[in-house]
Amino acid sequence: MAQSSKNIAVLGAGQIGAVIAGMLAEQGHKVTLADASDAQLGLSVGRIFATKVVDAGDLAALRAFLKEQEIVVSACPYFLNRGIAQIAAETGTHYFDLTEDVATTAYIKDLAAGADVMFAPQCGLAPGFICVLGAEMASRFDSVKTIKMRVGALPLYPTNALRYNVTWSIDGLINEYCNPCEIVFDGKPIAVPALEGVEGVMIDGVAYEAFNTSGGLGTLTETLAGKVRDMSYKTLRYPGHAEIMKLLLQGLGLADDRETMRRILNRAAPFTHKDVVVIFVTGIGERNGRMEEDSIVLRYDGRPELGAIQLTTAAGCVAMVELFLAGKLPAKGFVRQEDASLSDFLSTREGSRLAREARSSETGDFAARFASKRAA
Known part of the structure; x- marks a missing residue:
């Protein structure tokens, strides 16, 4: 472009x-x-x-x-x-x-x-790229029953009690752990508490926990209103993290003393480039007269010169700038992330980089597999 x-x-x-x-x-x-x-x-x-x-x-x-x-x-x-x-x-x-x-x-x-x-x-990873993937997943079905989106930005080698290292904004992290979370349940948008709904998730042989965090769905609750029965976004962490964060933020009341919480995270969870980003999107719906399940599983590994969360967040944002400059997004007014189709997103310089650098449990290159599915 x-x-x-x-x-x-x-x-x-x-x-x-x-x-x-x-x-x-x-x-x-x-x-x-x-x-x-x-x-x-x-x-x-x-x-x-x-x-x-x-x-x-x-x-x-x-x-x-x-x-x-x-x-x-x-x-x-x-x-x-x-x-x-x-x-x-x-x-x-x-x-x-x-x-x-x-x-x-x-x-x-x-x-x-x-x-x-x-x-x-809401550009970046979650919200951002995950919203484009969620809308793509919904489009794969004639009618949609369930969409689940799970994203984790994690240290490759967890060594502290939190089993976590801060790889982006501490203020943003605390905010998403404290504020109500939007989901769609039984066809209706509702708000649920952060750090609740803990579930175990196994991806490529690695055990994670997933729990509610705020903001990850972006505007998808509006975009897919009336089109999906159940839709949720949860953050992936290593098991045990949610319990510790609930103790700090709720048990000790640090949700109301964010400056102290910020100092704790600065000390206990230092930045690392040796990180990993895991994206897991699943959908269930009717296709060609039968109920089917589909999935998108992507993983990005950090490098010494560029962490995985840096790559995915920055590339997700820049891809949207590219689409705007190419005339693929509205010229004025409010733009949702899912206003970008996945095919357009992956055609940008930074979107194609996200496709190339993704590791996946599914066979083949992500961009090539996506193109073949759309052609089919």
Whole structure:
């Protein structure tokens, strides 16, 4: 997909933002990575994009910065995204973010209703790529009974009591462990508590537990309303993790003291590049007059230079930017992740990378298998 060069701002120079900036710069765009911390930006010295000190919480400074940008990608904590989206609307800057926060997405949806630019929140992995896969799974049946989506971003070698290492935003992690979770049950959208619904899952010989977390379904509850009887999203972790997190957040009340919880996770679950991302989507429905089950199982392994969660989140976001620039998404207003078909998603540079680098228990290459299924 040939694209003209754009001025693109990436806000947030953390583990994901810097990777997004690099991917976009490699495609020929004029990218500026901005962060409130000059020290954090210093970690990106020598990259092929510019850097600039901008505090995303300072709306006046942000307004001056975004006036020069055609697209902004927020890789900031979710609580900054309302202000960023508001300024994007004022400056006529197309907007993407990585938020899992349901309330923030609802605010952006209302903001987008009367805007002349495009707003695509919830890019990345979950929500993000998983929503594209979930919509694809629903499309494989004449009528859909059940869709289950399970995603885990995990250390390859768990060594601490939590059996977990933080590989993305600590604020986002705490948020999804605390807020109500949307599912579809018996045809109706309902809210269920986070950290509940624990179930055992065995994937490729590895035992995991899965439990409710907030935001992973994105807007699929709306998109598939009336089309699926039961649909859920759960996070995959190694067994025992949910019980410890319930003790900390609920038993000790740290859901109401997130700063203390943040310090605990910083100390107890340090960042690692030796991580793995597991994606497991199953669907049950009627096809050609009989009930059938289908599945998508993908795994990504981190490398020293690029963690698995960095790859999947950044590539999922950049693929949506590519689709927008190629005219495959609405030019303005609110955009859902599932507005992108899986075939279009995989045709982008970064989407095709996700297909190539996936390991799967199913035989053959993911992209090739998908193409053959669609042809059939």
